[in-house]
Amino acid sequence: MEIKELYEKNYINKEVEVNGWIRNNRKQAHFGFIDLYDGTCFKTIQIVYDDKLSNFNDIRKLLVGSSIQVEGLIVESSGKQAFELKANKITLLGKSDETYPIQPKRHTKEFLREVAYLRPRTALFQAIFRIRSVASMAIHTYFQENNYVYFHAPIITANDCEGAGEMFRVTTLDRNNTKAKDSDDFFGKVTGLTVSGQLEAETFATAFSKCYTFGPTFRAENSNTKIHASEFWMIEPEVAFCDLDGIMDIEEECLKFIVKYVLDKCPDEIEFLNKFVEKGLKEKLEKLVNSNFVRITHKEVIDILKKADIKWDFLPEYGEDIAKEHEKYITEYFNCPVFIKDWPKDIKAFYMKQNEDGETVRAVDLEVPGVGELIGGSQREEDYEKLVQRMKELNMNQEELNWYINLRKYGSVVHSGFGIGFERLLIYLTGVDNIRDVIPYPRTPNNCEF
């Protein structure tokens, strides 16, 4: 029986059998207590054993990390927990020894990264990775219930591979074979790992009206920060017949859905993180679900920043990007999530819909209190001539993206989309501050273990 079941129905005075791993074994002369977990729920079950067990002395000596099977009676407890398991029989399945790195004490997150293959056994990472799983399901549920088609964007791609400094190259060429040409490579050309599935997603949006990606993306950026990883998961929805206001509605509804879903499904995990990782986490998340997001333009943001009585490290300026300190000020100013839209075109991507002013594009970033930018989206340029003109201005290779441009030639429609960095979202949901702690096996410069 799974430990989860013990907490879902009343088993008082019933015989049960559970399997699990020892998180703690506190022994006295004639009895002892084991905290047993099996990972099916956040809670452990307290096992009480005494010297009536024939193998009492062996059980006493069992070390943390050992796996056991316990048969016994669920009884009311005099301790903190509502009930405990009075053991009639305890069988050792697999012993652990004194070299086991996970002990019932506080380990630093840095140490736990070194034993990343064991850290899911700790309470902290049971909470984090359960939430990662549940949040994934929230995403699929939201989009599938709303009739989006889940689109698996290609991982290996030949787009943007010429001279893209931040792309990993994918190859089967022997490095010592200096005579090999690019055309000798596996795909007959230079290929790399995708940085985004958006362009391909647009081909599905203009066939199914609504689609979303949810898959890994890559960035070969040499950044060693708390929020950069070389491999991370992205969600990229794309919607036809939808303008910038429409896509903001969807972003807001989607984010609230995910947060509420996690609050509903992971109360124990959130409670734990709220207590030990980020005080006020639960309140923060509940507040987001119940707030109305503000929508203002980039220009209005600069107006507000300029009026603020603050000595900025970076002076806010029309036509320029905004800094971390500005994001923070704006979300605190409104005390709720803020959509900043209509950004200067020169700091945004080529595919974004150009506004009539000739200076801005219909881009929108969602800034959330406590985390900063969480979602980036835009209406896409659906006008063939304008898109081609913009690509020329930026000296882009049209040939390579002919298929993408052609979407504007064959039944072009107003359409919009956005991207959520899944790990950024998890940092927000868990209160953990380092991206290395929300990915099972993080990949960062000079680090590719397990």
Add this chain to the structure above:
Amino acid sequence: MEIKELYEKNYINKEVEVNGWIRNNRKQAHFGFIDLYDGTCFKTIQIVYDDKLSNFNDIRKLLVGSSIQVEGLIVESSGKQAFELKANKITLLGKSDETYPIQPKRHTKEFLREVAYLRPRTALFQAIFRIRSVASMAIHTYFQENNYVYFHAPIITANDCEGAGEMFRVTTLDRNNTKAKDSDDFFGKVTGLTVSGQLEAETFATAFSKCYTFGPTFRAENSNTKIHASEFWMIEPEVAFCDLDGIMDIEEECLKFIVKYVLDKCPDEIEFLNKFVEKGLKEKLEKLVNSNFVRITHKEVIDILKKADIKWDFLPEYGEDIAKEHEKYITEYFNCPVFIKDWPKDIKAFYMKQNEDGETVRAVDLEVPGVGELIGGSQREEDYEKLVQRMKELNMNQEELNWYINLRKYGSVVHSGFGIGFERLLIYLTGVDNIRDVIPYPRTPNNCEF
């Protein structure tokens, strides 16, 4: 309004507005019919327009692929369909032209692969890619409802990278820099694209009891067949406290769940495929849901094959692999899906649990009528000594997999898992016979377009 909605409620005599793309435009002198789709459901809606529309002559000339907005009245139809949309107003959103490759006629699948970015607009690929999406959701639903943790296995990995011929290498080294050492690479070592997330999944199964992966995997195999792709998606569940019989139960339940889910959610798509792609598809799928899977050993299979009055291309032999023709015979012999278990250890992977006979391992392949092997699984070797011994026999690098071996040192438990090739499953579900047609943008040797 989405076209899907028109088929979910009764809109007869109601005014509606829809957006979509023209699949066909049949015009007479004073009226015309447009088949309009928006991809929100498999069905199109028939638009009836006549010369009372001020732009009648423009509408008549609209080419296939154009996007339009239609306002009008839903009325009962005298044609095949139950109702149609009598247009009061038709607005052109984006025109198409005579170069549009998708015309209302039969295109070969080979041609459609060349315009893969437009093929989701055809009825065939609307069916296939909707089923791909719905089957994905079936998988997540099955595992999440059964409390599995969704585990994102790493894509870039350093495991198995030395000399593994079928792995893509991932690098940021400049090919012209012949002096660069492996340690100069982005991760400080040789890395490649994962071929399986199983080993890492075992670390999660021994923390959460139950987990599953669902993500892309890669094989740099130079095979140009109908069933090989260089990039494909795999589902790899892993379950602690579960033996070979237990994992067969799960495989059977899981597969039936997925097939039933798709039958329930995609009746129109299955009907279409049943009619135009594989006669008997629907019956095949319904039969699987209602069948009991047979379980026999590899040795028993060879017994049956040897007794068969057939001239084999490959002679069946104890201790050896079985061929396609054998798989076919066995599934026809039993006329239902067959689990073949207890395989010769020399043709199976190092991590599989060794049977007491010293010759076989607790591996199981699921053979399904009409498609062959659909799922491969095994109980894993949980005995530290036996695992290490087997790795030595196979001259494997223990150092590199120390973390994996250590799972047998710290609370080892009986555990099992399996892998489903998602595209193989889709070939089965859709009746389509080429893997290139169930992946949005397939990657195969010398082919990496879009």
